[in-house]
Amino acid sequence: MARKKSGFVLALDIGGTKLAVGVFDSSHGLLGRAVIPTHAEEGPDRVLERFIELAESLVRQLGLEHSQLSRIGVGCGGPLDAETGIIYSPPNLPGWDAFPLKKKLEEHFGVSAFIDNDANAAAMAEQLFGAGKGYKNIFYITMSTGIGSGVILDGKIYRGTNFSAGEFGHIVVARNGPRCNCGGRGCLEALASGTAIARKARREAARKPESVLSQKPFSDSGLTAKDVVAAARRGDSLAKQIFLDAAVYVGLGITTAIHLLNPEIVIIGGGLSRSGKLLFDPIRQTVEERAQEYIAGFVRIVPAKLGKDVGIYGALAVALERCPSS
Numbered sequence: 001m002a003r004k005k006s007g008f009v010l011a012l013d014i015g016g017t018k019l020a021v022g023v024f025d026s027s028h029g030l031l032g033r034a035v036i037p038t039h040a041e042e043g044p045d046r047v048l049e050r051f052i053e054l055a056e057s058l059v060r061q062l063g064l065e066h067s068q069l070s071r072i073g074v075g076c077g078g079p080l081d082a083e084t085g086i087i088y089s090p091p092n093l094p095g096w097d098a099f100p101l102k103k104k105l106e107e108h109f110g111v112s113a114f115i116d117n118d119a120n121a122a123a124m125a126e127q128l129f130g131a132g133k134g135y136k137n138i139f140y141i142t143m144s145t146g147i148g149s150g151v152i153l154d155g156k157i158y159r160g161t162n163f164s165a166g167e168f169g170h171i172v173v174a175r176n177g178p179r180c181n182c183g184g185r186g187c188l189e190a191l192a193s194g195t196a197i198a199r200k201a202r203r204e205a206a207r208k209p210e211s212v213l214s215q216k217p218f219s220d221s222g223l224t225a226k227d228v229v230a231a232a233r234r235g236d237s238l239a240k241q242i243f244l245d246a247a248v249y250v251g252l253g254i255t256t257a258i259h260l261l262n263p264e265i266v267i268i269g270g271g272l273s274r275s276g277k278l279l280f281d282p283i284r285q286t287v288e289e290r291a292q293e294y295i296a297g298f299v300r301i302v303p304a305k306l307g308k309d310v311g312i313y314g315a316l317a318v319a320l321e322r323c324p325s326s
């Protein structure tokens with residue numbers, strides 16, 4: 001139908017700390033965006049209600065009408081079923097137990113909603129609009145409070161048997177490493193996520209009074225991975241070592257991944273990817289040292305391009321991938 005083709009897309013990014021909505025025109029131009037805190041403790045019904053209000057008010061502000069909406073794309077923390085659009089208790093969204101997100105959105109808006117996990121969504125967004133343009137075999141990693149990934153093979157996202165492929169944060173990189181939230185031990189996420197970096201920094205700083213991490217403004221329990229990056233940039237040797245250790249573990253993980261997948265490009269996104277050389281130099285060096293030259297020689301390891309808007313572009317990419325023709 002002609003009207004549907006000219007319609008706009010509502011892109012919803014559901015995270016544990018923020019909800020972001022983007023409105024895109026039929027040529028994938030971003031018409032507007034809005035963000036609010038998630039307040040996940042309110043539970044799924046109230047969170048979704050506030051999110052829908054936000055989306056509706058953005059649509060009104062843009063002078064658009066409900067009837068022009070063609071479809072909805074959603075990126076959300078998993079686990080989830082990308083076909084039925086049911087969310088299964090993501091760790092960052094307490095109470096979203098078997099929550100029928102797709103059904104609720106379709107009932108409210110009267111158009112099709114397409115849902116995928118946020119790492120897959122971000123991988124597809126980088127493929128369509130960012131650092132992965134022109135590549136068919138892409139390994140996308142997101143590094144922030146947790147670590148996730150999206151695998152694109154022969155141009156298509158690979159979801160696995162029950163939509164759980166790409167759990168890069170839970171590959172084991174240290175036999176006797178620290179316990180992970182998943183119940184495992186030595187997972188990459190337990191060694192190199194923002195949470196793991198901050199935890200190690202707090203522990204080590206208490207023992208090393210000479211480090212800036214044990215002095216103000218860093219010296220409190222709110223110490224974050226971002227603070228570790230800032231201290232490392234100022235030359236603090238403890239911060240540099242903590243960050244280096246984490247980056248080397250990520251390099252080891254990537255070494256495993258590239259032997260398994262033989263990608264053309266590894267794209268690293270998420271908050272920690274903005275650490276520049278501090279992150280990328282040790283990762284590239286580790287891969288160079290530890291991977292087979294024949295495989296490593298082909299692969300580029302680069303930062304993501306979409307930055308903070310990756311969530312809404314990811315949600316758009318989900319809608320485009322699942323419903324390319326309308």
Ligand SMILES: [Zn+2]
Pocket residue numbers: 169170180181182183184185187189190
């Ligand atoms: Zn784990």
